[in-house]
Amino acid sequence: MSILECRALTKRYGNKEALGGVDLTLETGRIVGLLGPNGSGKTTLIKLACGLLTPTSGEILIDGRRPSPETNAVVSYLPERTTLPLWMSAKQAMDFYADFYADFRRYAAEEMLEKLHLEQNQTIRAMSKGMREKLQLILTMSREARLYLLDEPIGGVDPATRDYILKTIIANYNEEATVLISTHLISDVEHVLDEAIFLREGSVMLHETIDAIREEKGKSVDELFREVFAC
Amino acid sequence: MEWTFRADAPIYTQLCEQLTVAVVSGLFRPGERLPTVRELAVDAGVNPNTVQRALSELERDGLVYSQRTTGRFVTDDAVRIEQERRRLAEERAGDFLAAMEKLGYNRIQTVMLLEKMGGEEQ
Numbered sequence: 001m002s003i004l005e006c007r008a009l010t011k012r013y014g015n016k017e018a019l020g021g022v023d024l025t026l027e028t029g030r031i032v033g034l035l036g037p038n039g040s041g042k043t044t045l046i047k048l049a050c051g052l053l054t055p056t057s058g059e060i061l062i063d064g065r066r067p068s069p070e071t072n073a074v075v076s077y078l079p080e081r082t083t084l085p086l087w088m089s090a091k092q093a094m095d096f097y098a099d100f101y102a103d104f105r106r107y108a109a110e111e112m113l114e115k116l117h118l119e120q121n122q123t124i125r126a127m128s129k130g131m132r133e134k135l136q137l138i139l140t141m142s143r144e145a146r147l148y149l150l151d152e153p154i155g156g157v158d159p160a161t162r163d164y165i166l167k168t169i170i171a172n173y174n175e176e177a178t179v180l181i182s183t184h185l186i187s188d189v190e191h192v193l194d195e196a197i198f199l200r201e202g203s204v205m206l207h208e209t210i211d212a213i214r215e216e217k218g219k220s221v222d223e224l225f226r227e228v229f230a231c
Numbered sequence: 232m233e234w235t236f237r238a239d240a241p242i243y244t245q246l247c248e249q250l251t252v253a254v255v256s257g258l259f260r261p262g263e264r265l266p267t268v269r270e271l272a273v274d275a276g277v278n279p280n281t282v283q284r285a286l287s288e289l290e291r292d293g294l295v296y297s298q299r300t301t302g303r304f305v306t307d308d309a310v311r312i313e314q315e316r317r318r319l320a321e322e323r324a325g326d327f328l329a330a331m332e333k334l335g336y337n338r339i340q341t342v343m344l345l346e347k348m349g350g351e352e353q
Contacts, residue, residue, distance in 0.1 A: 031278055163276065171273045191242055191277045211241035211281070220238035 003028045003147050003178045004049060008058035011044050011202075018044040020202040021058065026178050028146070031169070033189055034182040035221075036199030037229050042182040043080060045199070046149045049180075050077045062147060073102070076145035080152045082132045086125040090118055090135060097139050108172065109142035130161045137165055141172040148179040154188055166192050187222040196221050198228060232258060234275040242277055246285035254294055254305055255316040265295060265303040 004026040011019040019041045034042050047053040048060050051067030062071035084093050097104045154162045173179050183189055198206040213221050236245050253259045272279040289295045293311050297303045331341045
């Protein structure tokens with residue numbers, strides 16, 4: 001069964017085409033890497049999926065429906081930049097999520113924060129960049145969603161934090177849910193993925209399982225990516 | 232346990248191999264209950280579906296078995312585990328001999344070298 005489907009999906013910003021006729025189907029229960037260099041259309045695709053942008057032409061469907069408040073109720077989105085107000089404490093951020101999302105598992109978020117020794121009364125302003133990223137990821141993964149859209153969840157954090165973030169994703173996603181992770185840090189996420197999508201200048205140039213790529217090409221997805229996108 | 236993955240082979244075959252080593256080396260003992268798919272995935276930092284695929288392979292090979300409600304267990308069959316240990320040992324020994332051949336050692340020279348080193352150890 002497919003959770004996300006794009007049909008001839010096109011998005012233009014003025015004259016600039018960010019996505020050009022993308023056809024794509026994501027099945028349930030998969031962890032998928034949305035891989036491509038900067039400016040290849042990764043963020044545009046994710047924003048279209050959660051209704052923050054509207055297509056110029058073509059369509060994008062979540063569980064068979066156009067993005068709407070209804071579909072957003074089953075989509076958990078992690079934006080590229082942390083968006084929580086700085087004055088909030090971790091506890092207030094949890095209150096905020098609990099108010100907005102019926103599927104928020106507060107106990108799961110609290111347990112993860114406790115493991116990080118993160119004081120619930122600490123404000124986001126007082127947190128390091130890595131800690132802010134972890135907090136926002138914990139909130140995102142604490143929802144019992146059917147589709148997780150994670151835009152660059154491991155960009156700009158140290159390798160230990162990257163490991164923590166990836167393990168948190170594996171440990172928390174619902175088995176029937178699909179996780180879409182956009183990144184250009186391929187060697188870091190490769191082991192965690194079922195499949196990889198290569199985006200190039202707004203088009204899908206490859207959509208394949210990780211082990212099929214390794215089996216057929218005798219090389220890692222990271223190596224293949226470096227070859228395909230060599231400058 | 233420590234996991235390492237090479238770039239040039241599928242991840243599930245490498246998982247199979249490392250789980251097999253864990254069984255023949257006794258890290259997972261005969262009859263012992265294995266961690267869940269999710270626990271293994273988090274520990275190894277890999278995709279749960281990949282772990283599932285590797286465990287199914289080990290099940291087909293008779294090294295583990297699953298019980299519908301209680302989880303997956305290492306086989307109790309000591310003969311089967313010994314067989315697998317032998318298979319892995321032969322595979323590693325073959326790789327070693329091939330590497331020695333590259334250095335210009337034939338079988339006899341390699342064996343002599345091993346015997347000499349064994350003698351020194353005692």
